[in-house]
Amino acid sequence: MKINFFCPIWGMVPDYVHQLNGSLEAIFEEIKHAGYDGIEMAIPLNDKQKYEINKLKADYEMEIIALQYAAHGNTLPEFITSYGEHIRSAADVNPVLINSHTGSDFLSFDDNCALIDESMELAKELEMKILHETHRGRFSFHAAAIQPYLKAFPSLKITADFSHWCNVSESFLTDQGVHLDHAIQRAGHLHARIGHPQACQVNDPRAPEWRDAVNHHLSWWDKIIANQIELKTPVFTITPEFGPADYMPTIPYTRKPVASQWEVNLWMKSLLKKRYSS
Template sequence: MQISRFRSIWGVDPGANLEKWKEWFPCLKRLGYSGVEVDILVLNPEHDFVLLRDICDHLDLKISVVIFSSLPQSQGLRSTGLNADIHLQRYREQLQLAAQLRPVKINAQDGQDSWAPDESVKFYKGTLQIDSELGLSGVVCHETHRSRSLCNPYVTEYILEQVPDLRITADLSHWMLVCERILDVRDDDRAVLAKVIPHVHHIHARIGTTQSSQCPDPTNPVFREERQCFERLWQWVIKERFEQDGDNVHITFVPEYGPFPYHPYGSQKFYGAVADDEGARLQAFFEEIGGKLTPA
């Protein structure tokens, strides 16, 4: 079993000519990261792509790319009248750009929560067609994210029933917040998760709570119940991937802890330190799980 840990660049200024990243990325390598996950919206394709690829090639760091079928909420109010066809046009454009970076994973925040479920089904069927046309089948994972089509487990279950080849990025912190409960306690929740988890091929490993998508320190005893829930769910994902992929399983994960307003105001620990500490802790945790699953 191969486990690759990616560091999100969320909230970290690249600087002119990516100079700040160029100084920072060797530190990530020393911390044990396998690669970086990069938001395509912060890059200038004509100028930054070659620089980023050169920096990562020099350090032997992999690249995962985040794309958006419409601007994220942090960029301002969402335009009205955006249907599946409009999202698919932007999805194709973003995918063509992302492919230039030769990513091992492309994480898509896409669709929108206000659609009827069948509009989302139309969209995701279209994404698979575009993936195939661009030679990217199996590379793209669609994120469980608030404001997007996969905003809760129940609508996601419906979409996956109609689009069974869809691959998912599990950011379950969003679902715990949307559902406002520990996710794997109720029988009905577990039944839905059992249908979703086989589709998970990428993990955004952020621990949230029933009232916040990011807790300030996952190892604090006050978050014990939430931490144990997420660890059970991630263990479930790894076991499922092992059952499907056997010795060829490759787990990719991002300890995706971001700045305020995700990181609670006044926290004693900087969000970047939380990401790095959690990344190392979960790397060991995932390796322990994998060691128990891999045949001797």
């Protein structure tokens, strides 16, 4: 099985969705030079900006994972309409998959199911793979909370970011092994960020004080990779996804990040590339 590594564009330039004025090419060039296979990024609704993304994608021979997080609405019909608009826009750059922030932790089970149903209809219509990220604030916010959805939708696939679950549960999920195993079986993409019981991102995973946190996550990721090998998946995708401030802790008064997001993500890519090279 081949593993392709994607770089999150999140944090590389402020408000990149709205500021694609030439700086985006420099970002593509930097990411390509760093040895990534592609970029994970939100896709704007603007056709001119999507044209630029498609051109750079071809010029630099980079794949795209489209991130959908912007769907919104005051009612379920409004939310579904907005969701469809953003998913269809994401599909315009022909991504390898769409990573969706779907639903909300305050919506009812039935309303979240309606949004998942919509995602599955869109996946068929667009012939696109749509995965649902395990993320705070979404239907997938907790290891136990996602279980009824996994049962209701046997084909539902997730982007596994278990750092959020550590934060929500204030634990390393040691008492939720069954829930984790079910989720691992549904993982189709991995966000490689290290969380801990008090936050969804450690300040620097290279620091020795976070060794236990790193090892917990590696054990879960190893199971995901083993499952993908068993499924004979030809290509699996990983995005090292440590974020900028304020995901990244900062020094008081200066708001200077305590570590480099870019360097930490490169370190994680190197670690996992070596770990899974065989």
